[in-house]
Amino acid sequence: MPTIHHRTCHICEANCGVLVEVEGRNVLSIKGDPDNPLSRGHICPKGSALQDLQEDPERLRKPLKRVGCEWHEISFEQAFAEIGEKTRAILAKDAGASAVYIGNPNAHSYGNALNAGFLEKALRTKNKFSASTVDQMPHQVANLRLWGHASMFPIPDADRTQTLVILGGNPMASNGSLWTVPDFRNRMRDLKARGGKLVVIDPRRTETAKIADQHLFIRPASDVFLLVALLKAVMERTPFRPVQDFVTGLDEVRALLDRFDSTACATACGVKLDDIEALADRFTSGPAVLYGRMGVATQAHGTLNAWLISLINIAAGQLDREGGWVFGLPAVDTVGVLPPGSIGRFTSRVSGHRSVLGEFPAAAMVEEIETPGKGQIKALFVVAGNPVLSTPNGARLAKALDSLDLMVSIDIYRNATSAQAHYILPPSGPLERDHYGLFLLPMAARTIAVYSPPTLSQEDGTLHDWEILRGLAHAISGEPVQAPTPRESLDGLLRAGPYALTLEQVEAAPSGIDLGPPPIGQLPARLRTEDKRVSCDVAEFMEALAALELPVEEAAGGxxxxxxxxxxxxxxxxxxxxxxxxxxxxxxxxxxxxxxxxxxxxxxxxxxxxxxxxxxxxxxxxxxxxxxxxxxxxxxxxxxxxxxxxxxxxxxxxxxxxxxxxxxxxxxxxxxxxxxxxxxxxxx
Structure with missing residues (x-):
C-alpha cells in the first residue's frame, strides 16, 4: 500500500517541502507540499534527485579500500581500525600533519554539523579547510565585524519590499543562497503586483535577469566601484526613514569616499552613472533592499563588497525595517548557540594566511600538501567534499593528493576527489536520514520550524554520516564519543530557542510550523557587538578602501x-x-x-x-x-x-x-x- 511522507528537500539551500510517495522501498513520486508555509508547493527539478541518489546502483553502500589501483569492499569495523592505526602513526611523527576539508553538503546535514567537531578534536588539527572559502566567507567576515557574529546573516525582506536589487546573484537557479527563498518566481510576481520593481546587475543576462524589470551589465570583478558610487549617491540623499541611533561611523565612511570620483567609478564598472543615481533614488524613497551573493564574494574585493552592500542598506534607512535588510529569528537560533567567530588566531605554515573562523583558505590547501617540512599535510580527511572540482587550480590539487600517506573520504560516490582516497566511507542514503535545516532556516524568507523523519528505514550494515564521524574520532583518539544523538541535541536546541518548541511539537506539524515573516525591530538587542552598536567604519575595511585604486584601462579585446x-x-x-x-x-x-x-x-x-x-x-x-x-x-x-x-x-x-x-x-x-x-x- 503506497504511503505519503512529508519531507524537506535538502539538495540545495531552498529547503522546499515535498511529499514523497513510497511503496515499500520504492519511491513512486516526489511532489511539492502545498501546505509548507515557506515553499508553498514549489519544487524544482532537483527534488527528483532525492530519488535518483537514493536508488542509484552506482551509489556506494559499503566502505571501499584502495590498494594500488584496485578497490576492495571492507567492513566499517576494518576501515575504522586501519584508519585509526595509520592516522596515529602519522601524527606520532608529526602532530601537525593532518587536515580536514568540509564540503558544501555538510551545511545540509544537521547531524554532520553537530558531529564534525569530534573528528577535528581527535586529529587536534589547525588545518581546517572548507567550501566556505570558495563562495561565502566575505559575507561572514562582514557579519562578524558589523553585527558581532559571523552567522548573523541579514536577508532581503522580499515579501514586503517595493524594490529588490540583486547584484551577482541568481535565485531563479539557486532558489536563494545565504537567503532561503524558494518559489522565487511567484514571489517576484507578487512584488510586481504591488507595484514593486526587480533590478538585476550581472555580467550575464541570467535566468533571474530575464524576469526582472531591469537588467544592467557590469564588468566582472568591478562590483566594488559600483558599490562605492552607489553608496556615495545614497549618502547624498535623505533616506525615507532616518538611520538608527545605534549606527555609528557613517560620517567617517562618507569622508573616505570623497577620494573617489563617481563618474570614474561608473566607467570602471561599466554601469552608467544615471542608472546608479536612479537606484539611489529607489533605495532612499521607500522599502528597498540590495542583495549580493556569489558573484560579489568570489573576487579580490569580496569582503569590501559584502561590507558596502550592508552600508548601502543602512545609509538608505533600510536596516531592520519592513521590506528592507532584516534578520530572521529562527526556532533554533544559531547566533545564540554558535561562538561568534574569530580572525587571525593562527597563521598557515607556507604563506602565512591568517585563519578566518578557524579555517585557512581552501585555495591554500594544495601548497600545504606540496611543501615539505614540519607540519606538511600527510593525512587528509574529506567530509562530503570534492575540492578537485570545487577549489582553485584543481589539476594541481589532484596531483598533490597523490603524495598523501593517508586520504579518507566520507562520500557516497567515487568522484574526482574521493577516487584518489585510500578509503571511502559512504553514509546512508538521503531518504534514510532525518533532516532539519539548522543553518538554512535562519536565513529563510519566512520563519518556519519543520522536521523530516527518515522516509525509508536504514539499510543493514550502513551508518549515518554522523555515526561515521564519531567512529573515526573514536578510532583515532581511542576514546568513545559521549554525546547526545543529533535528534536529542535538536530537541534541546528547539527548547532553548526563542519559541521554546519541542521536537515533538515540530514533528506533529509535518508541513512545518509557520512562525511568520522575519520580525522587525530586533536591533539593537539582537546585536552581538560588545556595545550593542553597528560600527560602520570597520578599521581593516576602511584601510582596504583607502588603498583601493581605480583599474588601469585594459587593452581592447581581452x-x-x-x-x-x-x-x-x-x-x-x-x-x-x-x-x-x-x-x-x-x-x-x-x-x-x-x-x-x-x-x-x-x-x-x-x-x-x-x-x-x-x-x-x-x-x-x-x-x-x-x-x-x-x-x-x-x-x-x-x-x-x-x-x-x-x-x-x-x-x-x-x-x-x-x-x-x-x-x-x-x-x-x-x-x-x-x-x-x-x-x-x-x-x-
Missing part, C-alpha cells in the same frame, strides 16, 4: 571569466542524476557574438580556453546574454575519470573550470578570487 550555475545542477554532486543531466549540453563557454566573430568561433564549435593556470576544451555557446568582453563557464563539472561511476552520467562529464582558475584570494576573508580571471578563447 576576455574575463565568470562562473554560473544551473537549476539542474548543484556544485559538483548531482552528475549521476540521469533525469537532471539529460537534455542539452550545459557545460559550455558562453560568449558574446561580437567576441565570437572576432575569433572565428561558431555556436556549438569546439574551443580552447586558456589562463595562466592551464587550458580546457569545450563547446562554445554564442549568446547576447553575455556582456561583451566576458565569458562564462559553469562550476562543478569535469567528471571524466577512468573507472569512476560519475564519469558515465549519460556520457556528459564536462570539464572543470577550476583547471584554469588561480589560487588568488580576497585577503580580508581568504575567499577564492575566481571571478574576473583573464582568459584567451580560441577555436580548437
Amino acid at each position: 576576455l574575463r571569466l565568470i562562473g554560473r550555475r544551473h537549476l539542474r545542477t548543484n556544485n559538483s554532486w548531482l552528475a549521476n542524476s540521469r533525469r537532471l543531466i539529460k537534455g542539452p549540453d550545459r557545460c559550455t563557454v558562453m560568449i558574446h557574438p561580437d567576441d565570437a566573430d572576432a575569433r572565428g568561433i561558431a555556436d556549438g564549435g569546439q574551443v580552447i580556453v586558456r589562463s595562466d593556470a592551464g587550458e580546457i576544451a569545450l563547446c562554445a555557446e554564442v549568446t547576447e546574454d553575455m556582456m561583451p568582453g566576458t565569458v562564462s563557464i559553469p562550476h562543478g563539472w569535469g567528471h571524466a575519470l577512468p573507472g569512476v561511476a560519475m564519469a558515465n552520467a549519460l556520457g556528459k562529464p564536462g570539464v572543470s573550470v577550476n583547471d584554469i582558475t588561480l589560487s588568488a584570494i580576497d585577503t580580508l576573508s581568504g575567499n577564492a578570487a575566481l571571478s574576473g580571471i583573464a582568459v584567451e578563447v580560441a577555436a580548437a
Whole structure:
C-alpha cells in the first residue's frame, strides 16, 4: 500500500517541502507540499534527485579500500581500525600533519554539523579547510565585524519590499543562497503586483535577469566601484526613514569616499552613472533592499563588497525595517548557540594566511600538501567534499593528493576527489536520514520550524554520516564519543530557542510550523557587538578602501571569466542524476557574438580556453546574454575519470573550470578570487 511522507528537500539551500510517495522501498513520486508555509508547493527539478541518489546502483553502500589501483569492499569495523592505526602513526611523527576539508553538503546535514567537531578534536588539527572559502566567507567576515557574529546573516525582506536589487546573484537557479527563498518566481510576481520593481546587475543576462524589470551589465570583478558610487549617491540623499541611533561611523565612511570620483567609478564598472543615481533614488524613497551573493564574494574585493552592500542598506534607512535588510529569528537560533567567530588566531605554515573562523583558505590547501617540512599535510580527511572540482587550480590539487600517506573520504560516490582516497566511507542514503535545516532556516524568507523523519528505514550494515564521524574520532583518539544523538541535541536546541518548541511539537506539524515573516525591530538587542552598536567604519575595511585604486584601462579585446550555475545542477554532486543531466549540453563557454566573430568561433564549435593556470576544451555557446568582453563557464563539472561511476552520467562529464582558475584570494576573508580571471578563447 503506497504511503505519503512529508519531507524537506535538502539538495540545495531552498529547503522546499515535498511529499514523497513510497511503496515499500520504492519511491513512486516526489511532489511539492502545498501546505509548507515557506515553499508553498514549489519544487524544482532537483527534488527528483532525492530519488535518483537514493536508488542509484552506482551509489556506494559499503566502505571501499584502495590498494594500488584496485578497490576492495571492507567492513566499517576494518576501515575504522586501519584508519585509526595509520592516522596515529602519522601524527606520532608529526602532530601537525593532518587536515580536514568540509564540503558544501555538510551545511545540509544537521547531524554532520553537530558531529564534525569530534573528528577535528581527535586529529587536534589547525588545518581546517572548507567550501566556505570558495563562495561565502566575505559575507561572514562582514557579519562578524558589523553585527558581532559571523552567522548573523541579514536577508532581503522580499515579501514586503517595493524594490529588490540583486547584484551577482541568481535565485531563479539557486532558489536563494545565504537567503532561503524558494518559489522565487511567484514571489517576484507578487512584488510586481504591488507595484514593486526587480533590478538585476550581472555580467550575464541570467535566468533571474530575464524576469526582472531591469537588467544592467557590469564588468566582472568591478562590483566594488559600483558599490562605492552607489553608496556615495545614497549618502547624498535623505533616506525615507532616518538611520538608527545605534549606527555609528557613517560620517567617517562618507569622508573616505570623497577620494573617489563617481563618474570614474561608473566607467570602471561599466554601469552608467544615471542608472546608479536612479537606484539611489529607489533605495532612499521607500522599502528597498540590495542583495549580493556569489558573484560579489568570489573576487579580490569580496569582503569590501559584502561590507558596502550592508552600508548601502543602512545609509538608505533600510536596516531592520519592513521590506528592507532584516534578520530572521529562527526556532533554533544559531547566533545564540554558535561562538561568534574569530580572525587571525593562527597563521598557515607556507604563506602565512591568517585563519578566518578557524579555517585557512581552501585555495591554500594544495601548497600545504606540496611543501615539505614540519607540519606538511600527510593525512587528509574529506567530509562530503570534492575540492578537485570545487577549489582553485584543481589539476594541481589532484596531483598533490597523490603524495598523501593517508586520504579518507566520507562520500557516497567515487568522484574526482574521493577516487584518489585510500578509503571511502559512504553514509546512508538521503531518504534514510532525518533532516532539519539548522543553518538554512535562519536565513529563510519566512520563519518556519519543520522536521523530516527518515522516509525509508536504514539499510543493514550502513551508518549515518554522523555515526561515521564519531567512529573515526573514536578510532583515532581511542576514546568513545559521549554525546547526545543529533535528534536529542535538536530537541534541546528547539527548547532553548526563542519559541521554546519541542521536537515533538515540530514533528506533529509535518508541513512545518509557520512562525511568520522575519520580525522587525530586533536591533539593537539582537546585536552581538560588545556595545550593542553597528560600527560602520570597520578599521581593516576602511584601510582596504583607502588603498583601493581605480583599474588601469585594459587593452581592447581581452576576455574575463565568470562562473554560473544551473537549476539542474548543484556544485559538483548531482552528475549521476540521469533525469537532471539529460537534455542539452550545459557545460559550455558562453560568449558574446561580437567576441565570437572576432575569433572565428561558431555556436556549438569546439574551443580552447586558456589562463595562466592551464587550458580546457569545450563547446562554445554564442549568446547576447553575455556582456561583451566576458565569458562564462559553469562550476562543478569535469567528471571524466577512468573507472569512476560519475564519469558515465549519460556520457556528459564536462570539464572543470577550476583547471584554469588561480589560487588568488580576497585577503580580508581568504575567499577564492575566481571571478574576473583573464582568459584567451580560441577555436580548437
